[in-house]
Each structure stands twice: as C-alpha cells, then as structure tokens.
Amino acid sequence: MTMTARVMEHASPDALVELLLPNLWAGIADEVGAPANICVDSCLTLKYAYGQFGIRSELALADLVVREANGNSVLHGTPEPSWNDDGTVFDGHCILLLPDSGRHVDATVEQFEKVREQGGGPLVGRSVASTEEFRPGQLLPPGTRLAVQRGEIMMLYTLSHLSVADVIDGQPWIIQNAHRHYRAGVNLASLMLQALRIPEVIGRARQAPYPRPRALLRAVGDAPQEVDDDRDLRFLLPTSDGQQHLRLDEIPLPATTPAAYPRPLPTEVTGTASP
Numbered sequence: 001m002t003m004t005a006r007v008m009e010h011a012s013p014d015a016l017v018e019l020l021l022p023n024l025w026a027g028i029a030d031e032v033g034a035p036a037n038i039c040v041d042s043c044l045t046l047k048y049a050y051g052q053f054g055i056r057s058e059l060a061l062a063d064l065v066v067r068e069a070n071g072n073s074v075l076h077g078t079p080e081p082s083w084n085d086d087g088t089v090f091d092g093h094c095i096l097l098l099p100d101s102g103r104h105v106d107a108t109v110e111q112f113e114k115v116r117e118q119g120g121g122p123l124v125g126r127s128v129a130s131t132e133e134f135r136p137g138q139l140l141p142p143g144t145r146l147a148v149q150r151g152e153i154m155m156l157y158t159l160s161h162l163s164v165a166d167v168i169d170g171q172p173w174i175i176q177n178a179h180r181h182y183r184a185g186v187n188l189a190s191l192m193l194q195a196l197r198i199p200e201v202i203g204r205a206r207q208a209p210y211p212r213p214r215a216l217l218r219a220v221g222d223a224p225q226e227v228d229d230d231r232d233l234r235f236l237l238p239t240s241d242g243q244q245h246l247r248l249d250e251i252p253l254p255a256t257t258p259a260a261y262p263r264p265l266p267t268e269v270t271g272t273a274s275p
Helices: 003-008 013-032 039-052 113-119 164-169 172-176 176-194 199-205 211-220
Strands: 056-069 074-075 094-098 104-105 123-124 145-148 153-159 225-227 232-237 244-245
Touching: 003 013, 003 199, 013 104, 013 123, 013 176, 039 056, 039 094, 039 104, 039 176, 056 164, 094 199, 113 153, 123 145, 153 225, 172 176, 172 244, 176 199, 176 211, 176 232, 199 211, 211 232
Parallel strands: none
Antiparallel strands: 056 074, 056 094, 056 153, 094 104, 104 123, 145 153, 225 232, 232 244
C-alpha cells in the first residue's frame, strides 16, 4: 500500500488534509520525473494548495542534520542559504510551517539517501522535541530546532536566522514563476478534492477542522472533472444558464466561508491588485 493510500485510509479528520496534499505532490513528482531536490518549488506549490483549503502555511529556511543510530551525522542544507549567480539554483533547504496546527512539512525530504532508506514519503508531523513552545497561529522564531524520529534515524531541523523575505521572496525567478506555482497549487488542491470525495474518505473530510474543504465538497458534489486546453483541472457545475467549467479557485462559496490563503493574493499571481 502506498503512503497516499495509507493516509486516505487511516488519517484522522484533523490530519487528513495536511498529510494528503504533500503525498499527492510527491506521487505526481515521481510520475513526471521531477527532481527530488526542488524544495522551493514544492513549498510554493503546496503553500497555494493548502491555501485553497483555508490552511495557512509559511515557507521557512532550514538546515537538516540526519543522525543515524550509530551516531554518524550528515548535514543537509546550509545555515546561510543563497542562490547561484543567475538566481535559478537554490543552495539550501526549504520547508513549510503550518502555524495553526504546529506541523511542519518537508515534501522533498527523501532526496536525502538515509531518509529515503527509511521509507515513509514526505515528512508531515509535529516535532518530538523543540526549543520553542508551540503557540497556535504563531510562527517559530529563527534558531528553533525541530527533532523528528523516523525509523532508525533522527532528523534535526534548525530554522535559519535568514528570512524567507530576504532570501526567496524578492528573487526574479520566484516572481517570474509565481503564476505557475499558483496554478500548480490550485490543480493539486483540485486533485485533493477528488480524493476527498471518495466514499471511504468523505466522511472524515467533512469532519476536518477547516470550513473551506466542507464548503468545497458541498459546492462540487459529484460534478465531473475535466482538463482544459491549458491543462488546468475544472469542475463541470450547473448554473442558471446551463453548465460551467470552473477551476477550484473560481467556484462560488457562501459569503461566510473563510477566504483562501494567502490573503490577499500577491499581484504577481493575479496580475492585478487584489481587493
């Protein structure tokens, strides 16, 4: 059984959405042959995907020490992450923090050999030890250490003192590809909604502690999903004039439904100033 199948079958309602998204991303990345070390791409895609379900997530720079049972340790990433001269290759490691649940996500952790040997797919979990007490809604400060045991290894993350705003946000490559990351995130969230509609899963999905998944499940119902000419996933929904093919981010939801994250969307994603 794949890790995605295990999550769909066994994950609790509060963990279902948070665990399933990175495993879906990893499955797609394997199918298309994407390199395992595209941590910035994965984090930006997942940030927008989580946002469609009303889950706030924030990129964080980190280095990772993988410690074996025999005491051997290997450092991955760097305390001083940076870009190459033309700004297209990132030297460092990037993860996602989910401040409202206290989880952190490393979708590309299996790029590291000793981690890959343990199996288990992307890392999504709460740390077993941390230098900071978790406070719902607050981001962990620089220097925080997060320790996670997987099989025979211990993974120790240390959040960089350098900020994402200084290292990632202003990069021309990031700005130029913002719309691509957003579309990839919306399409990933659409695949996620498909998975949540499966009869064996939908009951737990409706119990998730987030209003947007429930609202989206009600709005979509059993509507078929199609791929348009731009390779975007769209749902065929009835309207007063017949039917419309709508992307996930175009589906009208009740006014009481919390908005997607980020709030508002950056102009490089929308092309215009957000209201």
